[in-house]
Amino acid sequence: MTRRIGQPDTQADLDLRACLDERPPHSFVMVAGAGSGKTTSLVKALDHLGQTRRKELKTHGQRIACITYTEVAVNEIWGDVGNDPLFHVSTIHSFLWSVVRPFQSDLKIWVIARIHEKIAEAQEHHDKPRTRAATRVQLLAEIARYQSHLQTIEDQTHFKYGAGSDFGRGVLGHSDVIAAAVKLIDQSQLLRDIIASRYPVLFVDESQDTRPEIVAALRGIAETTSVEFSLGFFGDPMQKIYADGAGVIDAPDDWRRITKPENFRCPQRVLGVVNAVRQLGDGLVQTRGRMMSVDGVQVPLEGSARIFLLAVDEDRSAKIAKVRKWMRLTNHDERWESGDRAADVRALVVVHRMAATRLGFPNLYAALNDRAPSSIKEGLKDGTSWPLKPFLAYLLPLANAVRNNQGFEVMSLLRAECHQLSSAGLAGGNAPDIFRALQTSTEEIARLVLSGDVTFLDVLLFASRNGLMLLDESWTKYLEADPATLAADDDPEVPAVTAFLNCRIGELGAYHHYLEDLSPYATQQGVKGAEFERVLVIIDDAEGQGQRLFSYEKYFGIAPLSDTDDENIAAGLDNVIDRTRRLFYVCCSRATRDLAVVMFVHNIAVAKACVERSELFAPESIVDDAFLEATLSLSESSGTSRWS
Ligand SMILES: Nc1ncnc2c1ncn2[C@@H]1O[C@H](COP(=O)(O)OP(=O)(O)OP(=O)(O)O)[C@@H](O)[C@H]1O
Numbered sequence: 001m002t003r004r005i006g007q008p009d010t011q012a013d014l015d016l017r018a019c020l021d022e023r024p025p026h027s028f029v030m031v032a033g034a035g036s037g038k039t040t041s042l043v044k045a046l047d048h049l050g051q052t053r054r055k056e057l058k059t060h061g062q063r064i065a066c067i068t069y070t071e072v073a074v075n076e077i078w079g080d081v082g083n084d085p086l087f088h089v090s091t092i093h094s095f096l097w098s099v100v101r102p103f104q105s106d107l108k109i110w111v112i113a114r115i116h117e118k119i120a121e122a123q124e125h126h127d128k129p130r131t132r133a134a135t136r137v138q139l140l141a142e143i144a145r146y147q148s149h150l151q152t153i154e155d156q157t158h159f160k161y162g163a164g165s166d167f168g169r170g171v172l173g174h175s176d177v178i179a180a181a182v183k184l185i186d187q188s189q190l191l192r193d194i195i196a197s198r199y200p201v202l203f204v205d206e207s208q209d210t211r212p213e214i215v216a217a218l219r220g221i222a223e224t225t226s227v228e229f230s231l232g233f234f235g236d237p238m239q240k241i242y243a244d245g246a247g248v249i250d251a252p253d254d255w256r257r258i259t260k261p262e263n264f265r266c267p268q269r270v271l272g273v274v275n276a277v278r279q280l281g282d283g284l285v286q287t288r289g290r291m292m293s294v295d296g297v298q299v300p301l302e303g304s305a306r307i308f309l310l311a312v313d314e315d316r317s318a319k320i321a322k323v324r325k326w327m328r329l330t331n332h333d334e335r336w337e338s339g340d341r342a343a344d345v346r347a348l349v350v351v352h353r354m355a356a357t358r359l360g361f362p363n364l365y366a367a368l369n370d371r372a373p374s375s376i377k378e379g380l381k382d383g384t385s386w387p388l389k390p391f392l393a394y395l396l397p398l399a400n401a402v403r404n405n406q407g408f409e410v411m412s413l414l415r416a417e418c419h420q421l422s423s424a425g426l427a428g429g430n431a432p433d434i435f436r437a438l439q440t441s442t443e444e445i446a447r448l449v450l451s452g453d454v455t456f457l458d459v460l461l462f463a464s465r466n467g468l469m470l471l472d473e474s475w476t477k478y479l480e481a482d483p484a485t486l487a488a489d490d491d492p493e494v495p496a497v498t499a500f501l502n503c504r505i506g507e508l509g510a511y512h513h514y515l516e517d518l519s520p521y522a523t524q525q526g527v528k529g530a531e532f533e534r535v536l537v538i539i540d541d542a543e544g545q546g547q548r549l550f551s552y553e554k555y556f557g558i559a560p561l562s563d564t565d566d567e568n569i570a571a572g573l574d575n576v577i578d579r580t581r582r583l584f585y586v587c588c589s590r591a592t593r594d595l596a597v598v599m600f601v602h603n604i605a606v607a608k609a610c611v612e613r614s615e616l617f618a619p620e621s622i623v624d625d626a627f628l629e630a631t632l633s634l635s636e637s638s639g640t641s642r643w644s
Helices: 011-021 038-059 071-080 092-100 104-127 133-155 174-187 189-198 212-224 268-279 316-331 352-359 362-369 374-382 386-403 407-417 423-427 431-451 456-465 473-480 483-488 494-501 507-515 563-570 576-588 604-614 625-638
Strands: 028-032 064-068 087-091 201-204 230-235 256-260 291-294 297-300 304-311 345-349 521-523 532-539 591-601 622-624
Touching: 011 028, 011 038, 011 230, 011 256, 028 038, 038 064, 038 071, 038 201, 038 230, 038 256, 064 071, 064 092, 071 087, 087 092, 092 174, 092 189, 104 133, 104 174, 174 189, 174 212, 189 212, 201 212, 212 230, 268 304, 268 576, 268 591, 304 316, 304 604, 304 625, 316 532, 316 591, 316 625, 345 352, 352 362, 352 507, 352 521, 362 374, 362 494, 362 507, 374 386, 374 494, 386 407, 386 431, 386 456, 386 494, 386 507, 407 431, 423 431, 431 456, 456 473, 456 494, 473 483, 473 494, 483 494, 532 576, 563 576, 576 591, 591 604, 604 622, 622 625
Parallel strands: 028 230, 028 256, 064 087, 064 201, 201 230, 304 591, 304 622, 345 521, 345 532, 532 591
Antiparallel strands: 291 297
16 A cells, blocks of 8 residues: 555545546546645545446546646656556646647647747747847748748658657647647547547646646536546645646636645644745645654654755855754754755755756756757756757766676667667678777777766767767757857757857766756755655745746845836736745745755845744744854864754
């Protein structure tokens, strides 16, 4: 029995089961706060459907669909239901793609229409009297590129799904997959019926961040199909962190509404902060909190929740290390300083760049993010950007396999990528000579990749010149064209790819570590749905300047609001304060034991007054730079044994 399925039933679980057992079935929304067990209820409901309807579903070739926000969440839910093929658990993108992929000719029509739309948008921008001459030149180049896509697409019979759209290569990126699917679902009753017949029950977790047009398209299925279909949304509007999320789900009157008043995740101290943060949002107050068993009796876990106010300076990493040490000593908990995954310490940053800087891949990050087109930028988040692929999928694993003397792994990587080892390659030369040469080249490539001093370009050139891989034609101009020709190229990918190729390969390992979720860093947005024993929320408005959506200094009243902020608030629009509050709520509510918020500020006295005024943390839980330093040096001079 898994952890989630094994949790005791709440009233909400009973209500949900009753709703699913009704005939005809009802659709529903489950709305409740953080840690209230929404995902747990979802998993238990899947389990219930498996127990009560498996035979009937299998007979009709049907499955239960469950959509959630990240791959991590997909794997968790899928694992919770024992990887049972009765359930189709996926992200919204891959769900929608699986639904529309068979309709290739409709997709082609959609793509052609989309390119015409882009041409019209670019033309309109071009024709505006105030458009600058340089921009006009760029727009004309863009239009020419779209027109060439229109020609290539004539011969395209198959469209793929990738991280970012690249119509010229027949690739639809995340947002275009959604736009195309929504359109196709909207315009076809047949497709709506197919979806309902294939998936008679469809759950959407984290519904607050599902885009309104997707919610509307799914609602459209429930409202128009004559097939038995139940749609259920599980979410919390206070945890909406993406601007394009639906927030509150607009459910028709005849849908069931289910709620859960408890928070099962957070200890008392953290629950106090979480409730206080929410007070100025929608005012929801959660009850209970995490329990622990003492001599067989369930008692509330106290936990800890503190905020550290530290001066902005050059060495924030050293200060974060001090906070971890302080937490270790104060809480008598060695794990606060441990780098071990099992210690369950998570440092949450606002933007990936902060993690990139701390972990050692700032240049790689900047190259593929700043000024990069979305086809590249989007894929940086999950390692699917095409320039990264040969390094992540082949050269880095090859180098690691060589270093670890994993001969079998080396051979299977070479067999997959190295043309010389194909039957044609071996037939054209002397096999022992080929193997000898390859051994020397693989050793050299491992040295280059792992030494870290050369550039990505050097590594790629070495690999292709020594027959370790055949590069696809996207690389040709980067390896062959002279710098002046490349600089004059109007392909929007050129600046990003060129900058990337000039980065030191040494940054690849750190990036890979982050990507594989092996570092303690994660973004504040990326951890929704997750929970950790020890949560370190890093707030650094100065370092997070690249984004304008969130500002903790404004949230705490340390920095003034801009005119636009005031206008948005006055007009009742989503604004920086609401967005930051929601993000802060998500972060703080991840902690199952300790919460340490670390805030880097320019003026500690001002920040302290503002944080005190917010009443989010008890006064004794506000720790400033001076107190941190003083107590640490006291511990050093007196020895840690006297700390307590
Ligand atoms: N009925 C229950 N009794 C005890 N613990 C529970 C119960 N339901 C859930 N939990 C525990 O509470 C924690 C939070 O559950 P879950 O992740 O399902 O909440 P959630 O509402 O989806 O959270 P969030 O919206 O914050 O992501 C988990 O550790 C889970 O095991």
